[in-house]
Amino acid sequence: MPTWLEVALRTLSAVFILFVMTKLLGKRQISQLSLFEYITGISIGNIAAYISLDTDSKWYLGLLALSVWVAVSVGMEFVTMKSKRIRDFVDGKGTILIEKGTLIEKNMFKERITLDEFMEKMRSKSIHRVADVEFAVMESNGDITFMVKKELQPLTAQALGWQTPREREPQSVIMDGIVIDDALRRSGFDRKWLNQQLSEKGVKLEEVYLAQVDDAGDVTIQTGERSIP
Structure with a gap:
C-alpha cells in the first residue's frame, strides 16, 4: 500500500475513533475541562497524531493507549462523582x-x-x-x-412578592422547511393548526427557515430574509 494512502486511511480511522471516544467521555469534556481532563485531552491528541503519521508497524499500540486513557478518564469521572474528597483533589476547589x-x-x-x-x-x-x-x-x-x-442586585418578581405564571420553553416547530413533529406536539398543536398559521401569514412551508411557537401560542417565522411576527 502506498505510504500516502496508508496515512490517509490511518487519519480517517483516528478521526472516527476520536469521535467515538469523545462521545464516551461526555459533553463535560468539551465544555469545561478539569486539570485531569486537560491532560487527557492533550495525551489523546498526541496519540491520535502518532496513529495518523507514524509508519511504524506497531501503530496499533496507539489504539491500545487511546483505549487506556479513555478508560482511566471515564473511571475517574465515576470515582469523583462518588467521593468528594477525591473530587476536591482531582478537580480542585473554588x-x-x-x-x-x-x-x-x-x-x-x-x-x-x-x-x-x-x-x-x-x-x-x-x-x-x-x-x-x-x-x-x-x-x-x-x-x-x-x-x-x-x-x-436587580429587582425580581420574587423580591417584590409578585406571583408569576410558569413559562414553557419556545418550541422550534419548523427548521429548514421541515416540520418537527415532536416539538409541535410539545407545544400543544398539530399540523392542521400549523398549516393554518402559515396560510394566514402568506408563507409556504418550504420558504420557512425557522418557525417557533411561544408559551402563548404565538408563531414567529424566519424566512432567511425577513422575520414574520
Whole structure:
C-alpha cells in the first residue's frame, strides 16, 4: 500500500475513533475541562497524531493507549462523582477572592492572578467597584463568579412578592422547511393548526427557515430574509 494512502486511511480511522471516544467521555469534556481532563485531552491528541503519521508497524499500540486513557478518564469521572474528597483533589476547589467586599490578597497570590486580570474579569461582568462585590470565587475551571451586594442586585418578581405564571420553553416547530413533529406536539398543536398559521401569514412551508411557537401560542417565522411576527 502506498505510504500516502496508508496515512490517509490511518487519519480517517483516528478521526472516527476520536469521535467515538469523545462521545464516551461526555459533553463535560468539551465544555469545561478539569486539570485531569486537560491532560487527557492533550495525551489523546498526541496519540491520535502518532496513529495518523507514524509508519511504524506497531501503530496499533496507539489504539491500545487511546483505549487506556479513555478508560482511566471515564473511571475517574465515576470515582469523583462518588467521593468528594477525591473530587476536591482531582478537580480542585473554588478559592474565595473577595469576601464581604474585601479582597483577599493571599488568595489572589495563591491563584497567581494579578489585579489587572481580576479587574478585567469584573468589567466583563459589568462590575466596576470591588466594594460593590459581596463575594467573588475563582472556580476550579479557572472562571471567576461574582455576587454583588444585595442592595445592588436587580429587582425580581420574587423580591417584590409578585406571583408569576410558569413559562414553557419556545418550541422550534419548523427548521429548514421541515416540520418537527415532536416539538409541535410539545407545544400543544398539530399540523392542521400549523398549516393554518402559515396560510394566514402568506408563507409556504418550504420558504420557512425557522418557525417557533411561544408559551402563548404565538408563531414567529424566519424566512432567511425577513422575520414574520
